[in-house]
Structures are given as structure tokens and as C-alpha cells.
Amino acid sequence: MSVKPAPAPVLFTGPFALATLATLSIPDAPAFPALVTAQGQVLDLRAAFDDERLTVRGLLDDWRTVLPRLRSLAVGSTDGSTEQGEPLAGFRVHAPVEPRQVFQSGANYRQHVIDLHVAHxxxxxxxxxxxxxxxxxxxxxxxxxxxxxxMFIGLPSAITGPFDDVVLPAWAEKPDWELELAAVIGRPAHRLSPGEALEYVAGYTIANDLTDRATVFRRDMPQIGTDWLRSKNAPGFTPLGPWIVPAESIADPDDLQVTLKLNGDTMQDESTEDMLFNVARTVAYASQNAQLLPGDLVLTGSPAGNGMHWGRLLRDGDVMDGSITGLGAQRTRCVAEVEA
Incomplete structure (x- = not known):
């Protein structure tokens, strides 16, 4: 898969966001954690924190201490008191974090669920x-x-970058898109109440939770029901990013527009207001059943407008453009798997 540079402009809310980047001019260059400013400048956080092995997940492990330092770096890069960094155009953009756990929400947008109920x-x-x-x-x-x-569990191995090609497995008969708001956990959390859940969210990013509709249900064992392993977890089935925007920069995660275009045509365009269970309730519920760890992702479900609704599923050559208010945009191209 090819990792493409981010398109301009950056288009995220707030003074900075976190990213995982690599130098574009160096083949197989190692990825590193970066602060990206609203002006499109990149600061290598390995140098800023004097740690060559630093990752974005490492930053999230100590988020309450790290966040004030990131604020200072962002201010310094714009007022000239610290190094201004390099232009974003010189870097490849990878998925912003490698989570240990991925928690996924299903049937969380009212209109989307109604459409699926009719389609299936x-x-x-x-x-x-x-x-x-x-x-x-x-x-x-x-x-x-x-x-x-x-809710159910996804695999970190399904995550790919926000500008990577997405390989459609040869066995996938009905591959579909599902653009989602993802909360990124910033503190260990267990048994949270909805009232305190957002205090444990470090930031937000974009996820496209691809699904093969043909394998969602086990026809051979209908009493067992859904098969999320096969239908959702092929390599590259979760394009993520491009940025993690700090939660403090997002005024209301329950009032963001989620938009996906397929080859330029708008397919999904809905507010997170349509969620049955808002971000706080979703994170809290996940924490009631599992220990949430820094860097974990909590995907909050996808709105109406998937391929099953339109009668148009993904195929070779399709280009998906996904955006969420204040979180930037991703672009992925679908490539059919070549069978050996």
C-alpha cells in the first residue's frame, strides 16, 4: 500500500493536533510522533521530548502531563519563541495512533439502523x-x-493510514463504507459514569469502519448471529486519521457533521446528534465492561447513507473522501485484491 501525503489545507479545529508522520523523501523512513499546527507546520516530538523511541501512544500514556507541554510548543511555533518546524507537505501521514484495543459501536444512528433493518x-x-x-x-x-x-471488539491490525489504498479482499462480496467519529482514550478507565466519561477522552479522530455486508451474519449458524471478525477486520479495513484533535478543541462532540463522498458524490452527511447513545454514554458503557487504556479507540457508530442503502457497494478504483467537522479529512482508494 502507498502512503500518500496529506492534502492541503489541514482543516482541523484548534491550534494543533497530533499525528504520526514519516519523511516523504526517504524511502521506508521511520514514523515518528508529531505536533501539526493549524498553519500546517510539523514539529518532531521526539526532539521536543528528547526521546527517540517516543510514539503517540506514549504521549497518551501521560496525557495530563503532556498536554500543557504541547500547548506551549504550539504557541511557540507561531510566535517564534521555538522552532517553527517544517511544512506538512514534506511528510507521509500514517494512522495517528496504534491502539491496544478498539471498541466499536453498532446500530448507534437512528436513521442508519432503520435503513439496515430494511436492507437486511x-x-x-x-x-x-x-x-x-x-x-x-x-x-x-x-x-x-x-x-x-x-458494542463489539475490533482488531488493531485492521487499521491503516488515512491516505492508504484499501485492498478489497477477493472473498468480500459486499464491501461497504461506514464513516465514524472515534474517541481516543487518554487515561486508564474502568466503570465510568456518563458524567465523567469525557474527562477520560484525550481527543477525537476519523475512522472508516469498512464492513463486508455479505459476511455480517452467519447463515450456517443463525442462532449465533453476527460474525464481526470476518466482516470487519480484514487488513486495512479501518482507515484512521489523519489527526488526533485534542478534546479541548472540540466544543461539542455530539454536534459534528460526518460526511463521506464516493467518487465525489455525497453518500453520508449526518450530524452526530442522530446518535442514540452519545459519546459520553458510549465511552462509559465500554468502560463498564472492559478496562480502557490510553490510546484505545472507541468508535461511535456510523450514520445513514451506507452502500446497502444506496444499492452501490465498493469496487476497484473507488475513492472515498471522509470528513468530520474540525477533525480534517481522509482520502482512500479501493483496490481489488489480486488472487494468487
């Missing part, structure tokens, strides 16, 4: 579409009232 018609279900939509809406009302998000 069970064998023998000949009811009119209106009836099945009404059934899905009633189900969503019950879920929101019960305060129980639907």
Missing part, C-alpha cells in the same frame, strides 16, 4: 417496507430508553 430482510419476511421501518423505529426507542449501546 430476513428470508421469508415479505412485510412491506413501511412496516419494517416502523418496527426498527420502535426498537430504537426501546434501546435508547434502556441505555445499552451495542
Amino acid at each position: 430482510r430476513a428470508p421469508g419476511d415479505d412485510r412491506p417496507e413501511e412496516e419494517r421501518r416502523a418496527e426498527a423505529a420502535e426498537l430504537m426507542d426501546r434501546r435508547a430508553a434502556d441505555d445499552r449501546p451495542y
